[in-house]
Amino acid sequence: MTSGFLIKDPRTRAGLRLDAAAGSQERLAFLNDASTRIGSTLDLAQTCREVLDVAVPRCADTGGIMVQERLITEGEFPVRPTDGSALVRRVATAVAVDNPWDWDTAFPVDEVAVYPPFLPQGQAMATARTVLVPRLDESVADEIAKAFGRDVIARSLAGCSFLVAPLLARGNVLGFFVLVRQPCSEPFQDGDVALVEELAARTAICIDNARLYARERRTALTLQSSLLPTGLNAPPGLEVAYRYLPAGDLAGVGGDWFDVIPLAADRTALVVGDVMGHGVRAAATMGQLRTATQTLASLDLDPAELLYRLNRVAQQLDLDQIATCAYARHDRTTGTVEIASAGHLPPMLVQPDGTADILAVTPGPPLGVGTDTFDLATFALPPGGLLALYTDGLVEGREWNIDEGLAKLRGLLTGPPLGIDRICDMIVRAQRPSTDRDDIALLLAKAR
Template sequence: MARGYPRHFGGRTSVNPGFLIKDPRSRAGSRLSGATASQERLAFLNEASTRIGGTLDLAQTCREVLDVAVPRCADAGGIMVQERLITEGEFPARPNDGAALVRRVATAVAVENPFDWDRAFPVGEVAVYPPFLPQGQAMATARTVLVPRLDQGVGDDNAKAFGRDVIAKLLPGCSFLVAPLLARGNVLGFFVLVREPSSEAFQDADVALVEELAARTAICIDNARLYARERRTALALQSSLLPARLKAPPGLEVAHRYLPAGDLAGVGGDWFDVIPLAGERTALVVGDVMGHGVRAAATMGQLRTATQTLASLDLDPAELLYRLDRVADRLDLDQIATCLYARYDVAAGTVQIASAGHLPPVLVRPDGVAETLPVVPGPPLGIGSEQYELCEFALPPGGLLALYTDGLVEGREWNIDEGLAKLRALLTGPPHGIERICDMVIRTQCPHSDRDDIALLLAKAV
């Protein structure tokens, strides 16, 4: 059984999950040797396939691989991945000498002196392996390198390259096998396995087994890389499209929260906006493009930009949504999008609202009573509505308007009507600070990770 172990830094203890310690006594009965039957090797690979790649977390995948390989294949092992793959999700150009910057993501040992191995090969280290080392050769040639027994010179070269004398003590006499991690013709890093001098040396029959395990590992790492890159792209896109900071409009105090869904993409099409208008008026907008990921975020950005442009024409909410619907139709959207547009007039103390298939806002009156406003919803955007209905309500000083997306009021444990009732109950009562109300609503309404995106915009008349 693998386990992390305590590491001490200045009197503080922590556990490094990337360093796995296995019982060295277990390797005697479980070791796959050169004489192992092909059926047993196939069974090992089948078992490995079920135990690795269950998540899209690169570090977790590497730990799973080493948990499988040590001590079945080796006494110690490590996985190094190119640094640019981890930080940027991109394939760097492969230098001819193999001198690429790589990070040690995980290590596993089944030895009597695990702490020496950790000092020699620390998890998280970023390094360049010179071409005269087996690791550099494997990356440069994209071919597996087998050294039946390492001589003292190789141990000394490694120790000199990384400035750690303990390496020169550990490696001499060990059997060494380095397999490049190849995916779609690119070298992602390398998978290194080591057998101590007291163990049987690696043989040619071991190469095919380790290369197959390395190939499956590389596929899992590449999948994790693609996921991480898409998620970074989506988050960067969405953060650039949503307002980073909202200015306090005339006569209003505003607060907002945005929570992406807890799914793979981690980003979606919900948006909100506060747009200053002429004559001390303010537009409050919330919208929802169904779906998740980069595509939904890109559609959201187009609709948000179009809404801002139309708002500058000083249209009433119904007319604005009518024109936004026409814009959505020209964009040829095949995703359903809803939008609620409200225009607050501080002088009149009123708010005009129109809805394109969106949930109605909740109004909290100055006496603390919350109610759902009877806004008549029109069709979602892009369907081709002839008109949207304009509704007008009083918003006196002390009144609070809550605009939101359906992720706030709909979940596995309740339907929308129940969610709306819970939201009204939360908002009813004595007045609180608007930021505190935001936190309270989010904390209470979305306690689970299996939810949709959530956008919440609160506006309080002052």
């Protein structure tokens, strides 16, 4: 289910309909089935689609879920609306009727609207209580159509039976869950209220969980992006390009970082690091380590000495997470690059003739682990040569292991010279796993 508008076969209504006379065992079986099918992900829109897929046509001919706009855009609980001013978004709609596209026109998904207090939807949100309308008068249907400026609404709703349940979580109204039965169907009865309220309660919990997840991921991404460089100036003797792609979910949003730091005497530091762990704490740790790296880089230390001191800083910070880091120092005058690694993946070097190799850099322990010194390796970086630094999200995923990923990256770097930005784009397109479960940082530096 990818669309917010679900069309169900109306011919299945008679066999599936759970009416007010259903026994307790049948209702319990329905709710158990709903529990297994609702909330399979922490995606709010997907959760709403799953709810309606369960409810239509089992409970109604059509249904919709409206969620307060501020909850979607900001992840915050809005004040309970009592004056009809609540701004809500239609997240999903499901229909099992003969004229489905009329309902799509009448109630389009993603529409943001206000429901006045005189409407059942507005009443449910204002009072935080379920509203049952056995049959909607034609005059009220006309008023709704006028309020939204669509005549098709009056044709679709006149004579229908309504059941509108507020979505309540933590004492707050998240929105409402509306079910509609057409004039040809039996109207809702008092016996239906308890069942729909139980379904609405479970829906609200799932929506609230999705809200919390989305807010934490948004916070982590905002923090992470604020701590990364927004633009890198071309250092002496180098052309640089980079790509940073956040993970597709909170479980992968972590602490990948990169930096290009000008040093004295035509030297430049190139840094890529990865904090282990995920979420806001990993992003905050990344910010601390990036700041410490920049401070130590101002001393123009060789990479091995810098990582030794950075490791001591990491231990003094008493961080819960450990991190890996590759630090390179390019010297324009000598045409060389010195590299040291704190548990990080090996850089790759592309020669001017297009031959790519994995550099033999001995990795020391990750930052925050042990007190060992780090080995320093020195390589020539001639004009036209290219150095590639990256994080494990680029070479490791469910589709391939890290050795296969390294081989693929080496193959992509091998070949005729291309523009450095074009190389970045080509690598990310080819190497990013389809699951997007980890951050990706890629930094390329080409000698002029």
